[in-house]
Amino acid sequence: MIELGLTDGSLIDELMELTAQSLSCLEIQEHFNIIEEIGKGKYGKVLFVTHRFRGTPMALKVMPKVSTKLQGFLREYCISLHLSCHPCIVGIIGIAFQSEEHYCFAQELINGKDLFAVIQPKVGIPETSVKRCVLQIASALEFVHSQGLVHRDVKPENILLLDHHCYQVKLADFGLAQKRGSLIQFVTGTLPYMAPELCTVALLEGQKEVTAPPLSVEPSLDTWAFGVVIFCLLTGYFPWEHCMDSDDFYIEFADWCRKEERSYAEQDIPALWRRFSTDAMEMFGKFFDLDAEKRCLVGEVKVYSGKSWLKMLHSDE
Structure with a gap:
């Protein structure tokens, strides 16, 4: 884990730039089986999905492009990814992509309530x-x-x-x-x-x-x-x-x-x-x-x- 101190505040910006360059275009239902919706808010929704080819269960955070700026999506994903090594912070799987209408990233599936x-x-x-x-x-x-x-x-x-x-x-x-x-x-x-x-x-x-x-x-x-x-x-x-x-x-x-x-x-x-x-x-x-x-x-x-x-x-x- 690279420490992000006040003198190294550009790390998240660099991660955002790299992620933007490699952001794949995928359609959710082509690559994931949607089991159920497990969360919803102003940001969009969280879906319980499994990977169609590997069967891996995960939570997919889905944010509509009409209400989500690309920079905001990249910031949330990269900050979450950077911090997810801590045992008391929700883990990020490292899958981020965009569909025609949404920005999405995957995180560990937690079956409990909030x-x-x-x-x-x-x-x-x-x-x-x-x-x-x-x-x-x-x-x-x-x-x-x-x-x-x-x-x-x-x-x-x-x-x-x-x-x-x-x-x-x-x-x-x-x-x-x-x-x-x-x-x-x-x-x-x-x-x-x-x-x-x-x-x-x-x-x-x-x-x-x-x-x-x-x-x-x-x-x-x-x-x-x-x-x-x-x-x-x-x-x-x-x-x-x-x-x-x-x-x-x-x-x-x-x-x-x-x-x-x-x-x-x-x-x-x-x-x-x-x-x-x-x-x-x-x-x-x-x-x-x-x-x-x-x-x-x-x-x-x-x-x-x-x-x-x-x-x-x-x-x-």
Whole structure:
């Protein structure tokens, strides 16, 4: 594995150029048996297929050309290929091609659900399962960041389960991944996983332009989203809808974060957060530091993994 540091940021560009030069033209049904559709989203769909001649099972990510730029497809494929050697990142088989209407690449077939599908609303999943998941995802994200890249779409839907009890998970979907230091001019809409600095460049409904300066893509964006994922897994709900002044839940938490000396007394902690232990609140305080430059790295979760996160633990498996 060649390390992609900030001084070697051209590696992905070189991989993209080489892939573009060798991108075969194939029709999906001539070379693959389509078993079933196993995923669908704005990007396109994921098909469970087998190779017609070799019988190899795989997942084929299929993106319509009418809504997918060639450069975007090449970037996602090459970043995914570069990172797929990590055991907690979905593997890429190394097959990329275009059909008349689609861009496609193949990845390892994972038969399990995504993490979102097993979160019980308003309950979450058992704390021991949460810790198993987040330690693996932290390892994956540490590797992503070590390669000078930022995932930018960390959420339970992009964490795939290899079993029913969350013993092994893999980070997936690098469609929004970018090199660290890339500039974001604007994003459309807001999501609960988006850090407050990312919300400043959100183009909201009815707006025609964003007045905030472009935002540099940094690992701290993934740290914030990772913190929201941990909250969701432990509770079964989001801590807020978006990190903006119009969201009372966010403002209440942000006001608590801004205090010079934070009180961990139950009456001083925002209501949604009172189920958490002092150790967990200390951890969340680092993950959700309002100053992106002071925000901790994702690996900080390891420091707290041996401590209780909930005051009253959910029943375990």
